[in-house]
Amino acid sequence: MTTRAAAPRQTDAFKQNSSWPRVAVVLLAAAVALSSCQSLTEQVYEPTVAPSNNPQIVDEVQKNDPRAQMGAREHPRIVASYGGEYHDEKTERLVARITGALTAVSENPAQSYRITILNSPAINAFALPGGYLYVTRGLLALANDASEVAAVLSHEMAHVTANHGIERQKREEAEVIASRVVAEVLSSDLAGKQALARGKLRLAAFSRNQELQADVIGVRMLGEAGYDPYAAARFLDSMAAYSRFMSVDPDADQSLDFLSSHPNSAQRIDLARRHARNFGPEGQSGDRGRDYYLAGIDGLLYGDSPQEGYVRGQTFLHGSLGIRFDVPAGFQIDNKVEAVLATGPGDIAIRFDGVADEQQRSLTNYISSGWVTGLLPDTIRTTTVNGLEAATARAQAERWDFDVTVIRIDKQIFRFLTAVPKGSPSLEPTANVLRTTFRRMTPQETASLKPLRVRVLTVRDGDTIPSIAARMMGTDRKLDLFKMINALPTGASLSRGDKVKIISE
Numbered sequence: 001m002t003t004r005a006a007a008p009r010q011t012d013a014f015k016q017n018s019s020w021p022r023v024a025v026v027l028l029a030a031a032v033a034l035s036s037c038q039s040l041t042e043q044v045y046e047p048t049v050a051p052s053n054n055p056q057i058v059d060e061v062q063k064n065d066p067r068a069q070m071g072a073r074e075h076p077r078i079v080a081s082y083g084g085e086y087h088d089e090k091t092e093r094l095v096a097r098i099t100g101a102l103t104a105v106s107e108n109p110a111q112s113y114r115i116t117i118l119n120s121p122a123i124n125a126f127a128l129p130g131g132y133l134y135v136t137r138g139l140l141a142l143a144n145d146a147s148e149v150a151a152v153l154s155h156e157m158a159h160v161t162a163n164h165g166i167e168r169q170k171r172e173e174a175e176v177i178a179s180r181v182v183a184e185v186l187s188s189d190l191a192g193k194q195a196l197a198r199g200k201l202r203l204a205a206f207s208r209n210q211e212l213q214a215d216v217i218g219v220r221m222l223g224e225a226g227y228d229p230y231a232a233a234r235f236l237d238s239m240a241a242y243s244r245f246m247s248v249d250p251d252a253d254q255s256l257d258f259l260s261s262h263p264n265s266a267q268r269i270d271l272a273r274r275h276a277r278n279f280g281p282e283g284q285s286g287d288r289g290r291d292y293y294l295a296g297i298d299g300l301l302y303g304d305s306p307q308e309g310y311v312r313g314q315t316f317l318h319g320s321l322g323i324r325f326d327v328p329a330g331f332q333i334d335n336k337v338e339a340v341l342a343t344g345p346g347d348i349a350i351r352f353d354g355v356a357d358e359q360q361r362s363l364t365n366y367i368s369s370g371w372v373t374g375l376l377p378d379t380i381r382t383t384t385v386n387g388l389e390a391a392t393a394r395a396q397a398e399r400w401d402f403d404v405t406v407i408r409i410d411k412q413i414f415r416f417l418t419a420v421p422k423g424s425p426s427l428e429p430t431a432n433v434l435r436t437t438f439r440r441m442t443p444q445e446t447a448s449l450k451p452l453r454v455r456v457l458t459v460r461d462g463d464t465i466p467s468i469a470a471r472m473m474g475t476d477r478k479l480d481l482f483k484m485i486n487a488l489p490t491g492a493s494l495s496r497g498d499k500v501k502i503i504s505e
Helices: 020-032 058-062 066-081 089-103 137-142 146-161 164-185 190-203 208-224 231-246 265-279 290-297 363-367 427-437 443-448 465-469 478-485
Strands: 114-118 125-128 132-136 310-312 315-318 323-326 332-335 340-344 348-356 375-385 388-397 400-409 412-421 452-458 499-504
Touching: 066 114, 066 125, 066 132, 089 114, 089 137, 089 146, 089 290, 114 137, 125 146, 132 137, 132 146, 137 146, 137 231, 146 208, 146 231, 146 290, 208 231, 208 265, 231 265, 231 478, 290 452, 290 499, 310 332, 323 427, 348 427, 363 375, 363 388, 363 400, 375 400, 388 427, 400 427, 412 427, 465 478, 465 499, 478 499
Parallel strands: 114 132
Antiparallel strands: 125 132, 310 315, 315 323, 332 340, 340 348, 348 412, 375 388, 388 400, 400 412, 452 499
16 A cells, blocks of 8 residues: 555545445456566666667667557556556666567567556556566566566467457447446346456456467467477476465365466466477476575565555555554455555455545545445444544444444544454454554654565575565565575475575565
């Protein structure tokens, strides 16, 4: 969450969809699933990193290209929704180096690309028509070598050269008409709203056949560019491991987390390995580019950016706003640009954000001012939260019960909305954890709050997986996270001289 949480559009967030808890759970799961194609951003790289001595300049090539104009229209929205661009010269040159090698062997070597690193911890990459490529810093942190990032980028470049984005736009135009009907006819119906949400999600992805086609083209590009062609299958494994790690319930069925039309990971992994065999046996084909890749991401920002606050285990902290709170054990926090979401067992969901309060109105009047759908006016109460002025209320909608808590600090109102299935006894205990732990940070806490980064270490004599994992920061699951970001299988060991990633300040 950023200080922009006070923006007017967020004031309406709760009212727009009174059935938001289930939607929040679905969207949170989708964000950590195998999301291969939903993102965007812009950065023109210097010609010196291109593979040609006479490189094409992107602006000139795309000036009269209607496909590029389509990408340009969408670019600002995508950058804003993913927290802006991430700028680090070393990392940008690394990504440009990989993209340059792939361009030379692409289906259309004359196609120029704008590639942007998005300042988001999400694991994502995507493409827009006209050569707009996007990759998040979260994906770069998960990858373990250049060939894995090349596998992702070659897949997205394949969407561009195959004009999949143009085909998707045609589907979008038809879907817009259907969405309007759903919105107008079923606007007050939960099923209608969920149908509308599913429609929007469908537009975020390419078709099943397009995904598989891009996989095949991407593996070919990997092999012809000299990269390890098995990197595609390897990184799909890593994304699946990340999804399991982030899931509140690791044993839950993940099949609906992303998109029903998206190829399942097992199918894609098998396809990628079969096509990689055209270049030779696994472990003996192509370059992984591990050393220069790890050098390029050493120091990469990991997790939340300072402008959005930090998640440390079960705690959310925001140094600029000077606040912190905890969520109950077993909850997963997702710190988004527009709000902080948390989901827990039993379909429990929490949303936290803030709005400006220049008028200094009473909190009871604010709660009843119309932004909460299904509010029960008789339940509004004034209270204090760790010495701060606050008010609470209850609300009901469809199959959900809500606790609403608002807290004032200076000219800002912070808002908690807790939702549980109707009749659940978990509402008060969950909301009480939020209220009892929300407080101002001390100056010492604020000063000590530092961002987490990817740090690359060289294994020394006596180092073991548990001993290095113990140095991880920002998580209670140090060993699991260490093994996941380094793609270490069960029974793996480390040798002197190996390079590994850890997360620390």
